[in-house]
Amino acid sequence: MPGLYLVSELTAMPAAIDMLMHQQDTDHACPGLEKCWHCTCRSRVLFADLRHDDLGSLHMPIDDIELSAGDTLYQEAASSPYVYTLRSGLIKLVRLLPNGSVRIVRLLRSGDLAGIEALNGSLYLQQAIALQDTSLCRIPVRIIEQLNSDSPRLYKQLMTRWHKVQSDADLWLAKFSTGNARKRTANLLLYLADNSHDEFFFLPTREDIGALLSVTTETASRVIADFKRQGMLQTRRQFASIERYALQHIG
């Protein structure tokens, strides 16, 4: 449980906090939101547009969270006043279906926001489960609200995040829920490869691929095995690389 920044209890004494903040600014460990300013992925996350002043004026705890593969971040229909910024790793958003099966409705990567629905006080719409070891920041919704009322600087980033929700949803329907299993699987592999910095990317289990594409585990396995036989896909443990051109022309 790293980094509990218990500053909120001191809000009645702003002067003392200023002193404290300033004093520890020079330290290696930075309290409050100071560390957000130095975050190596700040340019990609929610606070990208904020200025040093904005961050310095807030005194609320942002906790670091580390998840191991398989850990649940939050449950479907749960409620809590936090949104999460993904620093590294991979998270699946899972919905339970009436018949007992599950459907993965989105994948979240570095820079993405998890649990954005907490911003309007709603229950989480899906269960969030880590596919890999994942690190993220837990941000109280009240911070967002305060930053937003102080200045409209956060507005654009919030709109952008919501927009990504919509465009991802579109992607899911267009690429992963339309056409036959072979075509959908090819689209998924291309999607996974596009968002990797090097040649190799994380290949989910056949069960997860099935839940992503709304096909059975067996069908997912058959298609993946066939791609491998045809030389369009190479796998090594949980990682894979593809022949883009071949997969783009699946028919």
Add this chain to the structure above:
Amino acid sequence: MPGLYLVSELTAMPAAIDMLMHQQDTDHACPGLEKCWHCTCRSRVLFADLRHDDLGSLHMPIDDIELSAGDTLYQEAASSPYVYTLRSGLIKLVRLLPNGSVRIVRLLRSGDLAGIEALNGSLYLQQAIALQDTSLCRIPVRIIEQLNSDSPRLYKQLMTRWHKVQSDADLWLAKFSTGNARKRTANLLLYLADNSHDEFFFLPTREDIGALLSVTTETASRVIADFKRQGMLQTRRQFASIERYALQHIG
């Protein structure tokens, strides 16, 4: 760019122009957003939380728009600085797929916001086409931004609209893209019936049902015809009523 929202049907054009002319008259008589205050569906739309002051202080044109069934409100990948509030009618959001076919990714009804992606300056993600005669208000994005910077009162409503985008997307994946054609069709009929005020609801063409559920027109027709034969669905022209219990228990 006035006239951007016009469209395929010749019949719609004179009517819309007529309406715009008339609109300029009422703007004179009734400046600012005064008419929004008196809108009969204001309690359901974006400006629900605003006070009379907020509306009175603005002087920007909000045009009324009337669409006939089949008219296009905006094109996919088009860009314009407007969002649209639906006062009455029904709109489908359509995405063109690489193979030339189309997928309906959402339906919009009274109170819904169309083209919400314009709020962050993005291109429209889908084409918007009226399924029935539809009336809506065209709101310049600048009004939203101005209202939002003056007071945070719009914030909640905006979050709510974005949240609806997400939860609708979930619905589409869970109800309309999972399971066999019979089950998905039953879910669609229940969805359409749930949002109607009386016993009868609008039944889309078989082609649209197919585009909604990602099945062929023929399959949609077969399932609908079968439901009718089994007495679970009655149709009269473009309208229908259902036996809820029977459809809820489709295997």
Add this chain to the structure above:
DNA sequence: CGGATCGTTGACAGGTATCAATGCTGGTGG
């Protein structure tokens, strides 16, 4: 080594797409 988990493959049944033909209905023009 043995068990657990995941991936692969086979056989078969059932569901869906495809191609094609035929009703059905509202609207149009003679």
Add this chain to the structure above:
DNA sequence: CCACCAGCATTGATACCTGTCAACGATCCG
């Protein structure tokens, strides 16, 4: 008014795709 047309709905035959049930292989780890 009626015949006709265009678009939509329905239905059939068939091939293909996918789900289901079952068995077996591969890998990892204690």
